[in-house]
Amino acid sequence: MSMFEDIPVDVGVIYEGERIRRKDMYVELGGPDQEAKFELVRVKGLDEVEDEKITVVGPDLKDVKEGSSIPFGIYIEVAGKNVEEELEGVIERRIHEYCNFIEGFMHLNQRYDIWLRLNKKSFQKGLNSFNYIGKVLTKLYKSELPFIEKIQITFMTDPDKVRKMWKETLSIYEARDAKARGMKDEEVDTFYGCTLCQSFAPTHCCVITPQRYANCGAISWFDGRASARVDPKGPVFTIEKGEVIDPEKGEYAGVNEVVKKKTLGAVNRVWLYTGFGYPHTSCGCFEAVAFYVPEVDGFGIVHRGFKEVTVNGLPFSTLADSTAGGRQIDGFHGISIEYMRSPKFLQVDGGWNRIVWMPASVKERIKDFIPKEVVDKIATENDAKAVDELRTFLKDHEHPVVQQWKEVPVEAEPEVEEALAAPTVPLPTTAISAGGFKIILKNAKIHAEKLIIKREKEKR
Numbered sequence: 439m440s441m442f443e444d445i446p447v448d449v450g451v452i453y454e455g456e457r458i459r460r461k462d463m464y465v466e467l468g469g470p471d472q473e474a475k476f477e478l479v480r481v482k483g484l485d486e487v488e489d490e491k492i493t494v495v496g497p498d499l500k501d502v503k504e505g506s507s508i509p510f511g512i513y514i515e516v517a518g519k520n521v522e523e524e525l526e527g528v529i530e531r532r533i534h535e536y537c538n539f540i541e542g543f544m545h546l547n548q549r550y551d552i553w554l555r556l557n558k559k560s561f562q563k564g565l566n567s568f569n570y571i572g573k574v575l576t577k578l579y580k581s582e583l584p585f586i587e588k589i590q591i592t593f594m595t596d597p598d599k600v601r602k603m604w605k606e607t608l609s610i611y612e613a614r615d616a617k618a619r620g621m622k623d624e625e626v627d628t629f630y631g632c633t634l635c636q637s638f639a640p641t642h643c644c645v646i647t648p649q650r651y652a653n654c655g656a657i658s659w660f661d662g663r664a665s666a667r668v669d670p671k672g673p674v675f676t677i678e679k680g681e682v683i684d685p686e687k688g689e690y691a692g693v694n695e696v697v698k699k700k701t702l703g704a705v706n707r708v709w710l711y712t713g714f715g716y717p718h719t720s721c722g723c724f725e726a727v728a729f730y731v732p733e734v735d736g737f738g739i740v741h742r743g744f745k746e747v748t749v750n751g752l753p754f755s756t757l758a759d760s761t762a763g764g765r766q767i768d769g770f771h772g773i774s775i776e777y778m779r780s781p782k783f784l785q786v787d788g789g790w791n792r793i794v795w796m797p798a799s800v801k802e803r804i805k806d807f808i809p810k811e812v813v814d815k816i817a818t819e820n821d822a823k824a825v826d827e828l829r830t831f832l833k834d835h836e837h838p839v840v841q842q843w844k845e846v847p848v849e850a851e852p853e854v855e856e857a858l859a860a861p862t863v864p865l866p867t868t869a870i871s872a873g874g875f876k877i878i879l880k881n882a883k884i885h886a887e888k889l890i891i892k893r894e895k896e897k898r
């Protein structure tokens with residue numbers, strides 16, 4: 439007898455990774471059109487939780503208009519003798535996995551950024567109430583994480599209630615994140631790894647250290663430790679650091695070994711603190727992308743919520759496509775917001791001295807962690823909307839990257855041939871049609887022995 443016999447659709451790991459396009463969706467919950475959205479787990483006392491209680495605050499699935507997008511929150515309260523507050527982050531992250539087990543129900547991202555869709559087919563099969571989703575989550579939580587003795591789940595769609603609670607959740611996430619700040623990688627022997635997102639990116643493995651928060655921004659080193667302790671066979675596991683191969687790049691023998699094993703040999707080396715060479719892979723859940731802007735030799739940053747195009751003319755979605763998929767791609771790097779607060783943030787590449795552009799809203803969130811001497815030299819969309827404007831801004835503000843430009847003789851006439859040290863240009867997936875064949879280059883890197891820079895006088 440199936441554990442889910444009273445659920446009108448199928449439930450199982452085979453549905454993980456299922457994507458639901460807009461034309462197929464019955465309803466969208468949260469997502470880019472909604473500012474207020476959240477998922478939150480809180481640990482409560484045993485007498486504070488009514489076991490298996492499911493509450494819907496606001497219209498239920500059957501009461502919303504087909505094709506609509508609505509504000510959404512999931513609030514889960516758990517209790518158990520061995521359930522500590524430290525586990526909240528990792529229990530919360532399992533919402534992603536368990537929702538994706540439901541046929542025709544898609545969950546993306548995390549925390550204040552969740553994006554869910556229910557498809558028409560599953561709605562027509564009878565999945566027309568959050569009560570069913572609550573039942574699935576309850577059963578999965580209690581069977582997969584047996585230390586949870588009691589669980590109650592509240593789904594919110596009432597816009598005012600979602601907005602009110604969304605604001606409260608932001609300070610709860612911030613308090614969690616602040617906990618690991620100040621700790622150093624050097625102070626611990628163990629890091630943590632996570633492969634929860636392998637259903638979407640089979641060669642991705644997050645490495646979580648005190649100074650490199652998980653890409654999704656939902657799992658800190660403390661969360662990793664708590665999860666690996668209570669569920670050692672689960673998707674979050676310990677990584678013994680082993681020999682320090684390069685402390686600057688953040689390369690460790692233990693990390694290389696575990697990542698190789700967990701990605702079945704697809705990724706053999708990881709440099710934690712750079713966007714080049716052997717960068718940390720990116721699944722698709724990252725909160726932001728650091729993207730190289732070759733014209734100014736610096737990194738731009740864009741977060742998921744940024745709706746305009748970035749300074750290089752591309753929106754977040756296009757940059758995310760070039761970054762995601764568990765690949766190591768020079769100059770396209772998935773990151774969390776919290777990692778930007780780390781003193782080791784892209785340290786090999788120059789750290790904040792190499793960041794040239796970012797949305798004003800993210801800059802505001804993390805400005806206390808950007809060195810004072812550079813914070814006003816980093817442009818936002820209010821300063822530069824295109825690369826030529828960015829170049830002017832950086833020059834006018836004497837950004838540190840400008841010093842590097844002087845080393846490349848771009849002003850030489852009429853044509854410069856520079857034998858640069860093995861320049862490599864990463865390309866997103868590219869198709870070439872020739873002679874009746876289509877050649878698809880995946881994660882290609884074009885290596886050139888010589889770089890020719892031609893001056894285009896008329897354009898200047």
Ligand code: SF4
Nearest residue numbers: 632634635644652654
């Ligand atoms: S982004 Fe990384 S840490 Fe977060 S759930 Fe996915 S694999 Fe785990």
